[in-house]
Amino acid sequence: MRITKRGLMRALRAPAPAPPEDLGRKLEAGIPEDLFGSRREGDPRHEGSEPRSRRAASAARPRGHAVWAIAASVLVTVGAGWLAVRLFEERGGEVMPRAAVEEAFESQARLAPAPAEPESPSPEVDRLATVGRGASPERDATRGDPRAPASSERANDPHVSESGFVTWMAHARHELQRKRDQLRGEMERLRLQDVEVVRKSEAAPAPSRRAAAADAAPAPNSGAARGPSDAAPQDGGFIDAASHPISTLAVTSRPGSLTALLDRVEEPSRDTGSVAIEELLDEAMRDLPLEVEAIEVEGAPALVEGRVVLLLCAVVAAQGDHRLAGADGLASAIEVELDPAVASRYRLLASHAHALPPFEVGRDARGSSSQRYRVGALLEVELLRDLPAGGSLGAVRLRHDRTTERSTPPAASRAIVAGDLADGWGAARPELRLAVLASELSRIPGEATVEPPVVRSELERIRDEAGVDAVTATTAARLLALTRAEVRGEEPRPTAGDSPPAASRRPGSDD
Amino acid sequence: MHPAAPRRGGGGRGEAELLADLRCGNREAAETLVELTYPLIYKSLYRLCGDADAAADLTQETYSRAWRELAQFDGRSRFSTWLYRIAYTTFLNHVRRPQRFVPFDDVAVESVERGQPLGDDPLLRLDSLRLRREVLALPEELRFAITAHFWGEVPLREIARQEGLTTMAIRKRLRRAIARLRTRMREEPS
Numbered sequence: 155m156r157i158t159k160r161g162l163m164r165a166l167r168a169p170a171p172a173p174p175e176d177l178g179r180k181l182e183a184g185i186p187e188d189l190f191g192s193r194r195e196g197d198p199r200h201e202g203s204e205p206r207s208r209r210a211a212s213a214a215r216p217r218g219h220a221v222w223a224i225a226a227s228v229l230v231t232v233g234a235g236w237l238a239v240r241l242f243e244e245r246g247g248e249v250m251p252r253a254a255v256e257e258a259f260e261s262q263a264r265l266a267p268a269p270a271e272p273e274s275p276s277p278e279v280d281r282l283a284t285v286g287r288g289a290s291p292e293r294d295a296t297r298g299d300p301r302a303p304a305s306s307e308r309a310n311d312p313h314v315s316e317s318g319f320v321t322w323m324a325h326a327r328h329e330l331q332r333k334r335d336q337l338r339g340e341m342e343r344l345r346l347q348d349v350e351v352v353r354k355s356e357a358a359p360a361p362s363r364r365a366a367a368a369d370a371a372p373a374p375n376s377g378a379a380r381g382p383s384d385a386a387p388q389d390g391g392f393i394d395a396a397s398h399p400i401s402t403l404a405v406t407s408r409p410g411s412l413t414a415l416l417d418r419v420e421e422p423s424r425d426t427g428s429v430a431i432e433e434l435l436d437e438a439m440r441d442l443p444l445e446v447e448a449i450e451v452e453g454a455p456a457l458v459e460g461r462v463v464l465l466l467c468a469v470v471a472a473q474g475d476h477r478l479a480g481a482d483g484l485a486s487a488i489e490v491e492l493d494p495a496v497a498s499r500y501r502l503l504a505s506h507a508h509a510l511p512p513f514e515v516g517r518d519a520r521g522s523s524s525q526r527y528r529v530g531a532l533l534e535v536e537l538l539r540d541l542p543a544g545g546s547l548g549a550v551r552l553r554h555d556r557t558t559e560r561s562t563p564p565a566a567s568r569a570i571v572a573g574d575l576a577d578g579w580g581a582a583r584p585e586l587r588l589a590v591l592a593s594e595l596s597r598i599p600g601e602a603t604v605e606p607p608v609v610r611s612e613l614e615r616i617r618d619e620a621g622v623d624a625v626t627a628t629t630a631a632r633l634l635a636l637t638r639a640e641v642r643g644e645e646p647r648p649t650a651g652d653s654p655p656a657a658s659r660r661p662g663s664d665d
Numbered sequence: 666m667h668p669a670a671p672r673r674g675g676g677g678r679g680e681a682e683l684l685a686d687l688r689c690g691n692r693e694a695a696e697t698l699v700e701l702t703y704p705l706i707y708k709s710l711y712r713l714c715g716d717a718d719a720a721a722d723l724t725q726e727t728y729s730r731a732w733r734e735l736a737q738f739d740g741r742s743r744f745s746t747w748l749y750r751i752a753y754t755t756f757l758n759h760v761r762r763p764q765r766f767v768p769f770d771d772v773a774v775e776s777v778e779r780g781q782p783l784g785d786d787p788l789l790r791l792d793s794l795r796l797r798r799e800v801l802a803l804p805e806e807l808r809f810a811i812t813a814h815f816w817g818e819v820p821l822r823e824i825a826r827q828e829g830l831t832t833m834a835i836r837k838r839l840r841r842a843i844a845r846l847r848t849r850m851r852e853e854p855s
Contacts (some may be wrong), residue, residue, distance in 0.1 A: 162799075162843060162847055181724065
């Protein structure tokens with residue numbers, strides 16, 4: 155039987171019967187009275203708190219009066235305001251001596267809490283966080299300091315008149331703008347601080363595993379991630395696998411946190427020309443068939459010979475009232491243990507945790523509700539030798555606790571085997587390749603291990619690949635545009651389908 | 666028409682305004698919200714469970730739970746979308762309750778428009794009972810997307826907000842669900 159898509163959709167849209175007549179009344183009667191617990195006697199706003207049946211008589215009361223009253227009051231308010239402004243301006247404006255303005259600014263600056271300076275303010279931090287025009291160090295140098303309006307800036311303020319006076323209105327507007335900038339700077343600082351942790355832990359060895367874990371727990375971050383907590387720094391962010399075979403990535407998720415809210419507020423105003431690596435990583439994890447507490451490992455040979463990239467991800471769940479409790483969040487850890495006989499060194503390219511939608515029914519036997527998180531990390535590992543078929547690169551474990559003590563039994567674990575790796579770079583999923591390329595792009599021109607033309611060529615390849623869906627193609631095109639904007643003085647870009655230079659291609663890659 | 670849009674029944678007021686009134690203690694706003702939303706919630710639950718009485722019971726349970734959890738509504742999606750999610754979860758809890766579990770094959774068949782000839786398209790001759798069974802057998806993420814869109818009449822954008830995904834990702838899920846349903850419906854019923 156041939157079933158058309160249109161026919162199936164029509165069948166799905168088959169009409170359903172109307173609800174029973176008395177259902178509406180039952181539902182209205184079932185509205186609990188305690189829902190209106192804040193009702194106050196005599197408050198006209200709460201007139202509707204009586205059941206509808208009792209309001210039958212008053213239903214005919216004309217609403218026109220109220221509408222006219224509101225309209226009139228609005229008109230009076232606006233008119234009074236306009237009149238006040240006109241009078242104010244006609245009298246030349248009440249003026250404030252410049253000295254007083256200066257004093258006000260100074261006192262405001264003293265009263266405002268000084269934002270904590272990032273411990274290692276580094277342009278690399280920003281490059282790791284965001285790729286694109288929005289991440290240029292020049293912009294962030296100004297965005298990061300909420301106390302930016304210095305005296306020289308105030309001297310150039312267009313609201314300050316030649317005679318050394320400023321009107322109150324202009325002053326208020328300026329203050330509003332300054333507050334807005336301050337808030338934006340604060341949000342940027344939080345964002346940078348979250349990401350900075352990844353670099354900070356790479357820059358200086360943590361004193362102990364317990365200390366690192368304790369530090370990780372209160373991170374005010376939705377989807378915050380901690381880098382290798384006990385590893386010494388190496389060049390390019392690489393960590394020696396022989397001295398640090400185990401790396402723990404603690405993930406703390408707080409969906410109700412202030413930072414999560416700020417992220418949501420901030421998101422629409424983010425530079426449209428930027429792409430966060432974490433978003434691409436999340437995109438790469440999205441289509442993986444993950445069960446709760448199962449670990450998925452996906453990898454591929456990297457563009458640089460002798461290295462592989464590994465995507466480690468899992469879905470973790472907090473049962474019961476976690477979503478309502480909210481404050482503590484869920485602390486989980488992905489722990490990677492690499493075999494020093496196979497792995498030479500490794501580095502964390504990106505990590506991400508994403509709270510999955512609430513009101514989800516858990517997949518446990520009881521069917522209780524749970525809050526689920528998708529957590530993942532992208533690692534680049536340098537191999538000492540080729541991984542034989544059936545060989546193991548190490549193991550990955552998932553732990554749920556508020557520390558990362560190794561004594562805690564893992565919730566799940568599995569080996570990282572050769573079968574987890576794609577046959578070649580080109581055989582890996584486009585989403586995974588995009589995340590890796592974005593990471594490379596973020597390191598241009600400082601620590602990139604792959605030449606910019608190669609990155610660009612690969613992006614074009616992904617964009618033009620047959621069967622790639624629109625999201626991936628769009629993302630690749632966007633990254634491509636960023637490559638052009640970011641990389642200076644490079645060679646003319648190759649056309650789609652051109653192979654990158656053989657020197658930086660891995661031998662045996664399939665495309 | 667999606668219930669989120671202002672209607673005459675609500676005096677032209679939108680959901681946001683009604684919710685604001687409700688939070689001020691206005692009972693009429695709650696009743697208007699019920700009026701606006703319950704027909705669609707009932708229909709979606711009917712399509713999910715295929716039984717008129719069960720759908721009515723689940724509708725009442727949905728609203729009861731919604732009033733209890735109203736403080737948790739964060740406005741990320743529309744109220745009606747949030748309500749649909751609760752209805753969907755209530756339905757899942759209903760079928761997972763051991764003491765009230767009713768196998769799909771035993772659902773009152775007479776209440777389902779079974780084998781109703783609707784045209785030349787062979788699919789339109791298939792019984793809706795089987796279609797519902799195949800929809801409910803889909804993986805969770807596909808099942809929610811397809812039931813929310815087709816049975817709950819929730820716009821794609823709203824589903825995306827509710828799921829924390831992009832609209833494109835939801836489209837992708839719908840495509841996968843439709844493809845899987847077509848494959849399953851081609852097979853002979855077991």
